[in-house]
Amino acid sequence: MPELSDGPETGLVHVRMPTYKRPELLRRALTSLQQQTWDNWVCDIYDDDPDAAGGEVVRELADPRIHYTQNKPQKYASANINACFSLSNPRDADYFCVLEDDNYMLPAFMAENIAVIHDHKVNLVLRNQITEFNSHVEVPTLSTEGVLDHLFKEGLYTPEMFRLSLIMGIGVSNGGLFWTRHTKSPIEITCTCTAVLQEYIRTFILTEPIYVAMKPLAVWMENEAATTRNGGDKAAYMQRELNLKRAIQTLQRATWKATPAEVRHQFLAHPAFTTPPQARERGLIKARLGGLLPKTVSVRDAVELTLRGSLIRFGGKTDADFEALVKNQGL
Structure with missing residues (x-):
């Protein structure tokens, strides 16, 4: 049985947030944190923008739980995202997740993931997400299905069985991963690769059971056309x-x-x-x-x-x- 963090009523969540030149989306992502039913959280923002556009958003929100760092030198997308999956714990937190600036959480994301951890005695949770389409319009379209609906069932997966999802899909989705301070799996990637490949590798290198929670509680923006991979x-x-x-x-x-x-x-x-x-x-x-x-x-x-x-x-x-x-x- 894994060691568990503090009980369901306590525990600090450390949110790591990579960002780059998307201040309005960053604001939306941070607002989704402020709307969480679980209010014991801290967020570190890692801004890869040389002009530090994200810093102004943080100053305007003036939330003491939000901390801002401008990367010097730039890390670029893949390395900036990957560093957010480090198992280091400088904030002495109990739980962790990564929120990329173009995504956001629904209000119960933290609370329900923590409940899953304690109900099922696991250190890793993969939470289902819905997809946002047409993000450039005033009212984007949200999918009616979760990104995991055609891959997993609700429940606990051994790493060996979870790994088989690679035959059909991507397995780990960065925005759905939630872990505890006792996690031993090496979720920070040690080789140079794209941000997309990182998710496949995380699926491959997990070494402990993971609970797949099928209720969608986060939103993932489909923005592949804007990625540097297509340049x-x-x-x-x-x-x-x-x-x-x-x-x-x-x-x-x-x-x-x-x-x-x-x-x-x-x-x-x-x-x-x-x-x-x-x-x-x-x-x-x-x-x-x-x-x-x-x-x-x-x-x-x-x-x-x-x-x-x-x-x-x-x-x-x-x-x-x-x-x-x-x-x-x-x-």
Whole structure:
């Protein structure tokens, strides 16, 4: 049984918030903190903007629980986000989460995650989120489904079973992760990678049980078009995409190799996941893990997926420090 922090009525939550040149969104995210039903929290903002636009927002809010740091030198998006997942505890807090500036929490986010921790005696919670679309308009659209709805069921997952979500999806979503001071899993990534790949790697390196809570209590903004990952010329963009997919494929293959044979045999219909069998098999085939004859996918689709998987395998590249991380995980 894991050690637990203070009881459900007490305990300090440390929120880490990376930001960059989005003062109005930062204000919204901070306002969502101030609206939490759990008021024992502290927030550290790490601003990567050389012009320190976030500092003005913090001064205007004048909330003593909010602390501002301008990064000098700049860390850039991936490193700024990753540092927020450090297991260090300078605030002597009991619970932790990361809130990126373009996302926000619903009022019960902290309180209900803390209740899950104590009710189920875990140190890690993955909370479902809804998605915000069309964020550029005055009244954005919110999804009716959570980002985890087509992947997980409510409940406790061993790290081995949780890792299998990589075959179908991303597993950990940064904005949904909530942990305690007793967490041992290394959720800060030790290799150089994009912010997107970080979430896949966090799924892969968890070493302790995680509770997946399906009630959506946070909002994730879909803003992929604005990410630096999509900048530059088309050829460079395509190579970055291939490299990302090659790294994901490497994680998938390492996970599958370490999965016991009896679980692999049940995988297409395993009750731990909500993903339809066909989507599960498509993930396996694209990762170059499918059988000789597909069970739920047409032969034509299987051939196409196999070719796409081969393009990723031979066209994408991974860095030596990423390969070392996978090897050192010891699955």
